[in-house]
Amino acid sequence: GRKVLIVYAHQEPKSLNGSLKSVAVEELGKQGCSVTVSDLYAMQFEPRATRNDIVGCLLNSEQFNYGVEAREAYKRGNLSDDLIEEQKKVQEADLLIFQFPLYWFSMPAIMKGWMDRVLVEGFAHKFPDCYDSGLLKDKLALFSFTTGGSREMYAQGGISGDIRYLLWPMQHGIMHYCGVKVLAPHICFAPEYVSEEKRKEMLLAWAQRLKTLWKEEPVNCSPEWYFK
């Protein structure tokens, strides 16, 4: 069976994001997948990239360089336990699902911190092994999120601009850089402003999509897809 890691960032289990996460756990479980969830708020996941991420001595304690120190600590097996744990989950996964409410055209800080701290050089990429030859190639990722703004605001020519514009840093800048192929994002627009019935339909639509997810082709992650 395939392995899925769901990185989930919502404070409230009863939220739509919480339900979307549960629907994925259930539906993928039914398919025989083994599903792991990193529930970032429940874990009180640390988003700050600091010296605490390196166990023991630093290469250069006179002038702290996070990128360099994390890269060396990864090589020596000296990253902090929470990072080693997350990297193991990523390593084992065939598919990463990121489930979150859109905060300011991006992911919440707690999830950005997961990207900043877990996707260490040497583990996820190692120049020139980036983009198509990134170290996490053969994995898939899918960004599943809810928005505050409506579909119309995020349409081309809408006041917030095409929703694809804001996918670029997340899908291309992070996932593609690590070699991960991305499936089309799953977006629930403005769930706070629709009826309970409509929110139930959103959950059903997600369950439905997951049934045939493994047949999907990744999106063509080039500027044309984002900005045509």
Place this chain on the structure above:
Amino acid sequence: GRKVLIVYAHQEPKSLNGSLKSVAVEELGKQGCSVTVSDLYAMQFEPRATRNDIVGCLLNSEQFNYGVEAREAYKRGNLSDDLIEEQKKVQEADLLIFQFPLYWFSMPAIMKGWMDRVLVEGFAHKFPDCYDSGLLKDKLALFSFTTGGSREMYAQGGISGDIRYLLWPMQHGIMHYCGVKVLAPHICFAPEYVSEEKRKEMLLAWAQRLKTLWKEEPVNCSPEWYFK
């Protein structure tokens, strides 16, 4: 004299980011500006948006909704002290400078958390008072950052795509949404891979730009500027 808030996110005072921050404090001080620095790592700024941001009772403790609770807490003056403090600094500032190393096509999580938690509805925006009529209109912002990748990688047609693509969520999605006008970003490309002399030139160029900063016109924050 004008008031400037520098929101600064680097772990190491001796870094180029640290020096860029100091150059700005010094140069703007010479001009008679009053400069405040929020040194996020030194403050151990909390990036996670949680229930702890609201002092006292919640509107709905059965189902926690961060956006709603923060909005109501702002109205009642019940946000946590660290947020009230940052909002005061923003309110007083004519110009916000964000100084940081680019992490994954965006700002480090600690700074994203500043955006997530400080720019509360009612304080920074209040639909339909957003974009050109956002509540922080008449303020300016400037994103000043260093990159790992080279200028060539971030050129149009370069492997990482035009650097402007990744400015969209930060400049348009956050600042423009709050009504803040943005000045052209200040970007130091790949300082880790150049000589000490070249890094000194980068500091001089920043000081030089700051001398005439108040005469600059904001960029025209429309999709054409970003994606032409």
